[in-house]
Amino acid sequence: MSYVFGVDVGGTSVKIGLFTGEGELLEKWSIPTNTDNEGAAILPDIAASVQNKIDEKGLKESEILGVGMGLPGPVDENGIIRKAVNLQWKDNFNVEERLKNCFKGDIKVKAGNDANVAALGEAWMGAGKGYKNIVMVTLGTGIGGGVIINGKIVTGTAGAAGEIGHIYVGEDTAEPCNCGNKGCLEQFASATGMVRLLKEELENNPDEKTELRDKPLNAKELWDAVKNNDPLAIRVAKRFGKYLGTGLSVVAGVLNPEIIIIGGGVSMTGDVILPYITEHFKTHVFHASADTKFVRATLGNDGGIYGAAALLI
Amino acid sequence: MSYVFGVDVGGTSVKIGLFTGEGELLEKWSIPTNTDNEGAAILPDIAASVQNKIDEKGLKESEILGVGMGLPGPVDENGIIRKAVNLQWKDNFNVEERLKNCFKGDIKVKAGNDANVAALGEAWMGAGKGYKNIVMVTLGTGIGGGVIINGKIVTGTAGAAGEIGHIYVGEDTAEPCNCGNKGCLEQFASATGMVRLLKEELENNPDEKTELRDKPLNAKELWDAVKNNDPLAIRVAKRFGKYLGTGLSVVAGVLNPEIIIIGGGVSMTGDVILPYITEHFKTHVFHASADTKFVRATLGNDGGIYGAAALLI
Numbered sequence: 365m366s367y368v369f370g371v372d373v374g375g376t377s378v379k380i381g382l383f384t385g386e387g388e389l390l391e392k393w394s395i396p397t398n399t400d401n402e403g404a405a406i407l408p409d410i411a412a413s414v415q416n417k418i419d420e421k422g423l424k425e426s427e428i429l430g431v432g433m434g435l436p437g438p439v440d441e442n443g444i445i446r447k448a449v450n451l452q453w454k455d456n457f458n459v460e461e462r463l464k465n466c467f468k469g470d471i472k473v474k475a476g477n478d479a480n481v482a483a484l485g486e487a488w489m490g491a492g493k494g495y496k497n498i499v500m501v502t503l504g505t506g507i508g509g510g511v512i513i514n515g516k517i518v519t520g521t522a523g524a525a526g527e528i529g530h531i532y533v534g535e536d537t538a539e540p541c542n543c544g545n546k547g548c549l550e551q552f553a554s555a556t557g558m559v560r561l562l563k564e565e566l567e568n569n570p571d572e573k574t575e576l577r578d579k580p581l582n583a584k585e586l587w588d589a590v591k592n593n594d595p596l597a598i599r600v601a602k603r604f605g606k607y608l609g610t611g612l613s614v615v616a617g618v619l620n621p622e623i624i625i626i627g628g629g630v631s632m633t634g635d636v637i638l639p640y641i642t643e644h645f646k647t648h649v650f651h652a653s654a655d656t657k658f659v660r661a662t663l664g665n666d667g668g669i670y671g672a673a674a675l676l677i
Numbered sequence: 678m679s680y681v682f683g684v685d686v687g688g689t690s691v692k693i694g695l696f697t698g699e700g701e702l703l704e705k706w707s708i709p710t711n712t713d714n715e716g717a718a719i720l721p722d723i724a725a726s727v728q729n730k731i732d733e734k735g736l737k738e739s740e741i742l743g744v745g746m747g748l749p750g751p752v753d754e755n756g757i758i759r760k761a762v763n764l765q766w767k768d769n770f771n772v773e774e775r776l777k778n779c780f781k782g783d784i785k786v787k788a789g790n791d792a793n794v795a796a797l798g799e800a801w802m803g804a805g806k807g808y809k810n811i812v813m814v815t816l817g818t819g820i821g822g823g824v825i826i827n828g829k830i831v832t833g834t835a836g837a838a839g840e841i842g843h844i845y846v847g848e849d850t851a852e853p854c855n856c857g858n859k860g861c862l863e864q865f866a867s868a869t870g871m872v873r874l875l876k877e878e879l880e881n882n883p884d885e886k887t888e889l890r891d892k893p894l895n896a897k898e899l900w901d902a903v904k905n906n907d908p909l910a911i912r913v914a915k916r917f918g919k920y921l922g923t924g925l926s927v928v929a930g931v932l933n934p935e936i937i938i939i940g941g942g943v944s945m946t947g948d949v950i951l952p953y954i955t956e957h958f959k960t961h962v963f964h965a966s967a968d969t970k971f972v973r974a975t976l977g978n979d980g981g982i983y984g985a986a987a988l989l990i
Contacts, residue, residue, distance in 0.1 A: 438965055446965070497834050511931065518826055520933025521810050524965030531927040532961035534847030543964060610845055614927050617844040618824065620833025648845035650856060652751055652759070652837030 368429040368676045369414050370485075372478065372668030373397065374436065375450030378410055381669035382417055385429055385677065387489045391417070392669060403452040407459070411466030430472030432675035434481035434668045435459065438523030443475050446523065474675035478668055480517045480526050482661075483510025485671025486625050490663040497621040500661070501528050501612070503630035506542065507550040507557075511619065528615060529554065533607050552607040555583040555630050562586055562600045572596055587633040605640030612641065613649035620653050627661030635660065681742040681989045682727050683798075685791065685981030686710065687749065688763030691723055694982035695730055698742055698990065700802045704730070705982060716765040720772070724779030743785030745988035747794030747981045748772065751836030756788050759836065787988035791981055793830045793839050795974075796823025798984025799938050803976040810934040813974070814841050814925070816943035819855065820863040820870075824932065841928060842867065846920050865920040868896040868943050874913045875899055885909055900946040918953025925954065926962035933966050940974030948973065 366385030371378060374397060381392040395413050398405040414431055417423075437448035443460030445453065464473040476484070483500035486492040492500070496515050502508040507529030511518040518525045529550035530543050541548040551557050559581050566576065574596035579585045589597035612624055631637065638658050646654060663670050679698030684691060687710060694705040708726050711718040727744055730736075750761035756773030758766065777786040789797070796813035799805040805813070809828050815821035820842030824831040831838045842863035843856050854861040864870050872894050879889065887909040892898045902910035925937055944950065951971050959967060976983050 509931075513826060513831055518932065520966075521935045521969075522933055522965045524963060525931065525933040527930045527933070527963045527965070530963040531930040532923055534923070545961060545963070547961070610847070611927075614844040614924075615931050617840045618822075618838065618928050618931055619831065620835055620838040620840070622834045648858060648860070650837060650840045650843040650858070652835045652840070653833075656834075 365427055366429050367423055367427055368673045369431040370669035370671065370673030371410055371431060371433040372672055373406065373410070373433060373451065375399070378406070379669050380410070380413055381666065381673060383673045387670070389666065389670070392666065397451065399452040402454060406451060407463045408466050411463060415467065425469045425471070428471060430474060430676040431463065432481070432672035433459070433463065433473065433475040434478040434672045435475055436478050439475050439477050440523040441519050445475070472676060476517055476519070476675055477523055479508025480510040480519065481671035481675065482508065482627060482667040483512050483526070483625070483671065484517050484674045485663055485667040485669070486627065486661050487512045487515065488674035488677065489670050490667060491625045491659045491661050492623055495622045497619065498623050498625060499612070499615055499619060499621045500625040500627055502628035503554055503626065504628040505554060505556055507554045508628070513619070528611065531611055531614070533611060549607060549611045553604050553611070558583050558586055558600065558604050558630070561603050565596050565600050569596065583630050584633060587636060591636055601640045606644045609641040609644030610648050613645045616645070616653040616656050617650045621656060623657040623659060625659055625661050627667060631660045632664065678740055679742050680736055680740055681986045682744040683982035683984065683986030684723055684744060684746040685985055686719065686723070686746060686764065688712070691719070692982050693723070693726055694979065694986060696986045700983070702979065702983070705979065710764065712765040715767060719764060720776045721779050724776060728780065738782045738784070741784060743787060743989040744776065745794070745985035746772070746776065746786070746788040747791040747985045748788055749791050752788050752790050753836040754832050758788070785989060789830060789832070789988055790836055792821025793823040793832065794984035794988065795821065795940060795980040796825050796839070796938070796984065797830050797987045798976055798980040798982070799940065799974050800825045800828065801987035801990065802983050803980060804938045804972045804974050805936055808935045810932065811936050811938060812925070812928055812932060812934045813938040813940055815941035816867055816939065817941040818867060818869055820867045821941070826932070841924065844924055844927070846924060862920060862924045866917050866924070871896050871899055871913065871917050871943070874916050878909050878913050882909065896943050897946060900949060904949055914953045919957045922954040922957030923961050926958045929958070929966040929969050930963045934969060936970040936972060938972055938974050940980060944973045945977065
């Protein structure tokens with residue numbers, strides 16, 4: 365029997381999963397992320413938690429394929445993390461080496477960017493199982509992206525491949541994106557972006573009847589209203605779909621993937637979002653990529669730990 | 678000593694190069710492309726020409742690494758070509774197998790799309806030597822593109838990765854592109870696209886003095902006028918740069934390459950074209966890819982035979 369640990373490091377908690385080498389999730393738990401002191405305790409805390417589980421289960425070192433880790437920042441091919449604002453990590457350092465050194469035994473460690481790793485998780489055991497060329501976009505507060513070619517994550521030179529949230533949509537925004545640029549896809553098609561579009565529609569049409577007028581402004585309410593055929597909500601959904609579908613048509617023109625996976629909180633709202641995306645995708649994509657499949661992610665919040673584990677497979 | 682043949686198949690002629698396995702071009706020649714009878718003679722003609730050279734030089738089969746071939750159409754990972762309009766090839770078939778069967782001996786054959794193969798040529802012995810992650814765009818009558826990740830061509834599911842000429846620039850054109858869509862990058866930034874933009878400027882400004890008024894309308898004259906600080910030409914160059922620079926910023930956001938190589942006839946006009954591209958690239962690209970290098974291709978028209986040979990390396 366072989367075992368592998370998948371660790372998904374977030375700004376408030378660290379999720380950890382114990383998997384078999386065949387991809388069965390045996391157990392999952394989480395620990396808080398301690399960002400005090402420039403996040404110095406994060407890696408030792410992870411190692412201690414993993415080591416506890418190894419001891420508890422009586423796993424032998426020879427049975428452990430290793431520990432994979434998804435991190436909220438760009439990680440290059442050598443395991444160097446450049447910046448992880450949410451973890452208070454400031455200096456470049458080799459995160460694989462540092463976690464490895466926290467273990468008594470000889471445990472293999474691999475790390476990757478969380479959005480890339482989530483794509484690998486879906487490729488391994490989720491919506492992308494059986495496909496070799498995959499693009500995944502994660503629609504949350506921001507937009508994350510991951511590219512899998514021939515079954516492997518495309519990392520990029522600085523660990524910044526798959527930054528689909530920050531491709532320019534051809535239209536400047538008044539406010540800059542978190543990245544500093546104006547007109548990033550994330551400003552239109554993330555949960556935050558949708559709410560921005562929704563606010564605009566509400567303000568520009570103060571007299572239009574809509575079930576969204578006195579509700580909390582969030583993506584769930586928006587898509588519930590779309591399901592109820594609310595015209596204002598549908599207009600927002602169409603704008604969302606225009607930006608995301610057109611952006612993904614460009615990504616598909618460059619990569620010609622088999623499948624595009626839509627993940628993140630917004631995707632959990634259901635298949636209702638897909639036609640809004642594919643309409644514009646099909647209009648603009650190069651004909652040879654017109655058959656690209658669109659599906660929603662299936663691993664939900666566990667995508668990160670699956671993908672982290674898959675780094676060792 | 679090891680030898681490898683690189684074959685660049687075009688609609689009017691087939692260029693063939695004999696290389697050492699180390700990448701030295703020993704000899705190059707060309708034969709006409711016989712498109713009669715649905716291009717049935719093309720592969721036998723290539724095999725005969727290569728076989729003649731093998732016999733003439735007295736090369737031993739054991740010394741020959743193989744024959745690589747760049748083709749004007751999408752070729753998938755299994756060597757299946759979908760369509761090659763310029764060669765009058767209509768049905769899907771395995772082009773690697775068919776060329777291989779034309780040889781008496783046991784010669785290894787690999788094939789790829791010509792734009793992808795040109796990128797591999799630059800990666801092997803041209804402007805991309807020493808880099809692992811490369812994007813190349815070839816500015817000619819159309820725009821071709823090639824993506825190299827970890828030293829290997831990204832082929833895509835249907836052999837259609839790297840179709841950078843057909844990414845949507847966010848603005849519809851009156852006339853459709855050759856691919857059927859409207860608003861493809863190729864319609865703005867290829868040699869043909871530049872001439873279209875130039876015509877528009879001339880028609881919209883009939884009284885403006887410009888050295889381009891009574892000259893043949895082509896990319897060379899345009900860039901010569903840019904070098905002479907002709908204001909109308911500079912406006913066209915700026916529009917060209919906006920579309921190409923912005924489009925490449927999206928490609929870099931997805932792939933985070935080390936280097937972007939600009940090839941094709943237009944690139945031979947000199948480094949004058951680069952700042953027009955990089956200005957918009959830097960405005961819109963994700964910060965982690967801001968240092969992407971821009972260079973012009975160095976292999977010129979030989980890029981195709983170099984890259985075809987490199988398929989066997």
